[in-house]
Amino acid sequence: MKAMKRSTLATLINATLFSAVAGTSFSSLAAQETAKKSNQLEVIQVTARKRVENAQEVPVAVSALQGDNLDVYSSAGMDIRFMNAKIPSLAIESSYGRTFPRFYVRGLGNTDFDLNASQPVSLVVDDIVQENAILKGFPVFDVERVEVLRGPQGTLFGRNTPAGLVKFDSVKPSQEFEGFSSVSYGTDSAVDFRGAVGGGLTDNLSARVSVLWQDKDNFIDNRAPGFEQDDVLGGYTDRAARIQFLYEKDDFSALLNYHVRNMDGTPIPFRANAIKSGTNDLVDDFDYKVVYHDAAAREKQTVDAQGLSLKLEYDFNDYTITSISGWESAEVNSRGDIDGGYGADFLGEFHGPGSIPFPSESESGLPDHDQYTQELRLASNFDGDVNFQTGLFYFDESVTIENFGYNTLAGGALNGYVNQQQDTKAWAVFGSVDYTVSDDLKLTAGLRYSDDEKDFEAVRKIVSDDCLNNLIQCTNDITRTTDVSDDHVSWDISASYKLNDDVNLYARVANTFRAPSIQGRITFSDEVTTADSETVTSYETGFKSDVLDGRGRVNASIYYFTMDDQQLTAVGGTANTTSLLNADKTTGYGFELDTEWVLTDELNATFNFSYNKTELKDNSITIPVPDRDTLHITDTTVNGRAIIDGNSLPNAPEFISNITLRYSKELADGNFYAYTDVSYRSKVNFFLYEAVEFEGKPLTEVGVRAGYTWAQDDNEYEVAVFARNLFDEQVAIGAIDFNNNTAMVNEERYVGAEFKVNFF
Incomplete structure (x- = not known):
């Protein structure tokens, strides 16, 4: 096995070196062409290092989504999961639906569904870290650019970034009056409206207002005997808005950003025994628009979130001072029929579809949440060979979580309640230095000291009839308290070397950590579990090249990382519980390719590909697993526990690939275009242990869009038809293991039409 792994890694290295040589050769040939072609790729500017830089010159594996690709992917009423498998090494999934997305980069993520769960992939929106997973689900609209930074980002971007960082930048206000409005209508009466308008209010003050309204009718029928109801699940109404004010005068700017979201809908439906035993296929009679729930009428999901940020920046010649203050708050309630069926086996014939060992109906709530962040940064703007950034960061989060258990057979009567309280405080001091050794060689070194602590309390109540209307009066069953803390010095060193005018080589070594975590979801257990800090050291090298005289772009990287004490979540097994643990070591390696092409003056293309291999290395860890004939576990099991040493990480596909083609042609007084994209992710394991039924099949999804654009007076118009998952x-994209072969399934085909107007 070890020899095979060395051979695989060697192959990846050879592929990268060959690509670099090929890119150099292509560039040289293009330079010899006597006639230049005018249609070239635009320069992509990113802020991966908190400075505006050319993405081709940044010694970080970064991919950016913007322009047409971003608009197409995020249309059709899509939530943030539209990014899944659209960027090398990036996967996104959710067991909640449109809320609580879980991000994975290079195979590293967290499958924990608790509202207190931390993730090793950080999300930063308009310079503010979105720590809680509910904040991460804020809709994507009126966004200028999405950047995905792969690998540890622990020196410049705060806490919990051992896997990477996803960064959103909204369109900012400007003095120029402009805006847009679009509306689409599609499958199951889905409506997606979004718009924005902005411009100067005075010579120094500008503003921009952005809105989103998405609505979809319930379209999933319930066919459980005695609970039949048409159109009971699947719908939502999601509303969001953002208003920004930008003040600019001389060398000073102030940007105020307020954003708000309200969502009312239903959670992703769980489907009992939807996976055929002995296979990972869906059952033969699977129908996406039908469920068999005895709690469907009570299923709901609501989200209310808002936030406010203020960015102050003062540029005084050689230095720039930046202050970023942020407040974020979220509330959520999500109640679902977790067993995905009706009745129970002990009721005789009244159960289905298939075996339902016991009913499970639960709700998670976030009634109180506040996050405050403050960053103060000083950056130099010297003309010489040395520049630096240094600063302070503070993070303060208070969260209250409620978990409810219900007796489905008693009409959904409350029979379990747990209240969790957690306060997190963290601070850091950081610095980064850039040194230009020569015109071709540049070095960067970063250092960050972080201190993180959490205080936690969980209280479980004995729920009785006399306290149902006031849970505070219920008798405490158990109370559990704990606190965790740690500090860490993160660092990175990178080098960028200009091989020629079109090819940059880079190498990077980085180390960072994820702070200790707490899992206190004790509705069905008695113990709070904790996980110590995980630390990662990553080694990476690659090249970034512009080829064919600017008509092509080829970027590639290879990496290897080791993670010590990785935080893992054991989900389910024999009961609806979760627990945290640390694995001794996890290793990963892979290869990433990111390309763009102007094939002709009328045809553009992108192609990206990634290979990510992860492996757990700890022969002392065993995981509780279900014991039933319908499940075929492939790991070695001892006394009902699976040995997971050597397994890959859950929800970590080895292969991710995406290709897009865009054809455009002048027609009459406008422009016709046709667009297609194909995304692929290979198989994944849903849990830490491996089972035939819980190995998610490879997923290929195809999108198409065709439209016509034209200008009239001062406006630009567009009409289009499109389809997702053509x-x-x-x-199955997820599963519940503690009860039966319950599955969550990816969304069905979506077809629609859109009208859009840009005005100036």
Whole structure:
């Protein structure tokens, strides 16, 4: 096995070196062409290092989504999961639906569904870290650019970034009056409206207002005997808005950003025994628009979130001072039929579909949440060979979580309640130095000291009839308290070397950590579990090249990382519980390719590909697993526990690939275009242990869009038709293991039409 792994890694290295040589050769040939072609790729500017830089010159594996690709992917009523498998090494999934997305980069993520769960992939929106997973689900609209930074980002971007960082930048206000409005209508009466308008209010003050309204009718029927109801699940109304004010005068700027979201809908439906035993196929009679729930009428999901940030920046010649203050708050309630069926086996014939060992109906709530962040940064703007950034960061979060258990057979009567309280405080001091050794060689070194602490209390109540209307009066069953803390010095060193005018080579070594975590979801258990800090050291090298005289771009990287004490979540097994643990070591390596092409003056293309291999290395860890005939576990098991040493990480596909093609042609007084994209992710394991039924099948999704644009007076107009998941491929994308082979399934084909107007 070890020899095979060395051979695989060697192959990846050879592929990268060959690509670098090929890119150099292509560039040289293009330079010899006597006639230049005018249609070239635009320069992509990123802020991966908190400075505006050319993405081709940054010694970080970074990919950016903007322009047409971003608009197409995020249309059709899509939530943030539209990014899944659209960027090398990036996967996103959720067991909640449109809320609580879980991000994975290079195979590193967290499957924990608790509202207190931390993730090793950080999300930063308009310079503010979104720590809680509910904040991460804020809709994507009126966004200028999305950046995905792969690998540890622990020196410049705060806490909990051992896997990477996803960064959103909204369109900012400007003095120029402009805006847009678009509306689409699609499958199951889905409506997606979004718009924005902005411009100067005075010579120094400008503003921009952005809105989103998405609505979809319930379209999933319930066919459980005695609970039949048409159109009971699947719908939502999601509303969001953002207003920004930008003040600019001389060398000073102030940007105020207020954003708000309100969502009312239903959670992703769980489907009992939807996976055929002995396979990972969906059952033969699977119908996406039908469920068999005895709690469907009570299923709901609501989200209320808002935030406010203020960015102050003062540029005084050689230095720039930046202050970023942020407040974020979220509330959520999500109640679902977790067993995904009706009745129970002990009721005789009244159960289904298939075996339902016991009913499970639960709700998670976030009634109180506040996050405050403050960053103060000083950056130099010297003309010489040395520049630096240094600063302070403070993070303060208070969260209250409620977990409810219900007796489905008693009409949904409350029979369990747990209240969790957690306060997190963290601070850091950081610095980064850039040194230009020569015109071709540049070095960067970063250092960050972080201190993180959490105080936690969980109280479980004995729920009785006399306290149902006031849970505070219920008798405490158990109370559990704990606190965790740690500090860490993160660092990175990188080098960028200009091989020629079109090819940059880079190398990077980085180390960072994820702070200790707490899992206190004790509705069905008695113990709070904790996980110590995980630390990662990553080694990476690659090249970034512009080829064919600017008509092509080829970027590639290879990496290897080791993670010590990785935080893992054991989910389910024999009961609806979760627990935290640390693995001794995890290793990962892979290869990433990111390309763009102007094939002709009328045809553009992108192609990206990534290979990510992860492996757990700890022969002392065993995981509780279900004991039933319908489940075929492939790991070695001892006394009902699986040995997971050597397994890959859950929800970590080895292969991710995406290709897009865009054809445009002048027609009459406008422009016709046709667009297609194909995304692919290979198989994944849903849990830490491996089972035939819980190995998610590879998923390929195809999108198409065709439209016509034209200008009239001062406006630009567009009409388009589109489809997502064109071939209606349906596979299990998640599972519940403690009860039966319950599955969550990817969304069905979506077809729609859109009208858009840009005005100036």
